[in-house]
């Protein structure tokens with residue numbers, strides 16, 4: 001079957017891209033479109049052309065699986081040029097999404113009609129690129145320079161109504177899109193309308209400082225620096241150069257981005273997220289269980305966020321607490337969250353009300369007896385969790401999925417408190433759970449395959465990225481944090497101030513440093529956990545100042561003081577000389593000679609701890625693949641996507657170099673820098689994590 005089809009409706013030709021699932025612009029589609037342009041260009045009987053997409057959208061853009069290889073003919077910009085050059089009006093009929101190259105095709109058409117639910121934009125920046133088929137030159141001519149700049153640099157799509165208002169879309173379809181598009185094309189032909197080419201349109205005025213201001217505002221763009229700056233350069237070129245010259249500049253900038261390490265890292269993150277959904281021993285023959293109703297136990301921080309995640313996706317939730325007061329508090333907080341989202345224009349008031357209305361409060365676990373999925377989010381205590389699961393075992397219907405949101409406890413032990421361990425697994429959400437995209441699905445030794453498949457599939461439905469983890473202390477993300485956190489403490493004892501450590505790692509790209517992150521999460525959490533565990537001497541010494549800070553009642557942001565000071569109502573950390581002095585004093589007590597520590601050493605030591613514990617997780621089979629670990633860190637721990645994640649970063653440095661440097665640190669700091677067996681093995685074989693697992 002042809003991926004591009006031409007049908008004639010009298011004197012109007014309809015060109016349909018038909019390449020499921022999203023009409024990605026593969027080589028075959030590009031060739032088909034180019035041939036269609038050629039054929040129709042020579043057909044005098046045709047008075048106007050409609051270009052449209054079959055299935056769920058117009059086109060979601062480039063076929064990213066072609067990335068990295070040698071360029072394949074024809075290039076998209078060339079065929080868009082051919083479409084634009086046609087001598088009869090060409091109308092783009094857009095439904096679903098028109099993204100990237102798909103949207104650039106629509107910009108190459110002379111007129112545009114969209115379904116009212118259509119969305120369109122140029123998200124190339126999100127994968128480290130710029131639009132490379134005229135998008136940066138045509139969009140500013142269509143909507144004005146400032147609006148185009150916002151769309152290109154953010155990569156965010158706009159809806160049909162906004163596009164219509166901006167003059168980007170000429171009409172919104174009132175009936176069936178294709179019928180309306182054909183009628184529109186005929187109307188244009190009848191009225192003698194000429195091709196209206198954006199490439200020939202004069203570009204509007206832009207404020208003189210527009211581009212400089214945009215460059216200055218980039219800050220911590222999730223795609224790093226290369227692509228966002230190139231987006232601005234390309235749009236600026238549109239205002240300074242004739243169209244053809246601007247196209248050349250766009251291509252040059254595209255080539256520069258295409259070769260950048262940032263783009264490679266962002267493609268890795270893109271593919272890693274998709275790969276995470278695949279579990280080798282759970283094929284499509286394993287059917288997930290149906291989940292239409294959910295129960296959440298506990299209306300605390302996590303219970304609230306989890307419940308909101310489900311009602312946001314249209315799934316009703318019953319939330320159970322032990323006391324009316326706790327229930328009221330939780331519901332008041334959730335109502336406030338929805339109301340403030342409506343006030344900030346994130347959703348309509350009616351939508352906020354509808355979402356809240358899907359929540360039902362309850363003081364009785366019995367009310368969960370008919371729920372398809374029950375997620376426990378009570379205090380982090382094995383005794384309490386076992387009690388809750390014991391009761392659930394007696395109450396929950398046959399086939400219900402029973403999940404725990406524990407961050408540290410043994411899911412297998414929890415499962416053993418029921419008579420149906422196959423139905424039990426961990427669903428580890430991250431705080432705030434209604435916002436954070438990451439979900440670690442923790443597979444117990446006895447979890448049934450369809451139970452795991454249910455949790456993985458559900459994650460997608462509620463807009464999360466799920467990563468499978470085996471059972472271990474901290475699962476993937478927090479287990480790695482358990483070596484990263486102490487390393488930060490060691491650095492502070494050896495001579496770097498907390499603010500210097502945080503600055504080094506945030507300059508490198510992380511959203512937050514370890515000290516600011518501790519203050520945000522609450523230092524008391526880790527302190528309580530440490531008190532319950534038998535810690536090694538080394539750990540005790542590393543955490544000495546941290547513990548003292550907690551003993552002083554300084555738990556971080558919530559108490560106004562932690563490693564930093566927070567002025568009333570502020571979340572901005574201010575360095576505290578008192579804390580710095582505590583590190584100096586403790587270092588003296590431990591006989592550590594303090595010294596100046598470079599930013600490079602700080603970043604290396606912190607990163608290598610992540611890489612090494614990631615290698616342990618892979619070696620133990622807790623994580624399925626290195627890219628899963630990267631997905632966890634990028635989506636749950638503020639690791640910059642443009643660095644690809646910790647394991648990708650290790651690969652970029654080269655595992656041989658990582659191991660050599662770790663051996664040097666091992667000499668100075670001992671076995672916590674001994675490379676994990678898998679890391680040592682891959683390094684000696686000259687392999688990377690990406691190839692090795």
Ligand code: NAD
Pocket residue numbers: 297298299300301302303320321322323326376377378379380381384388405406407408428429430431
């Ligand atoms: P929280 O103290 O805010 O809330 C716990 C709630 O559970 C309280 O409202 C309490 O009244 C209720 N509760 C206790 N026993 C109950 C019972 N038997 N039946 C019904 N309700 C009961 O705690 P949290 O931060 O929401 O943490 C909950 C769980 O989520 C813990 O296992 C924690 O480790 C895990 N977790 C927390 C975070 C986080 O950042 N806070 C992140 C991931 C996972």
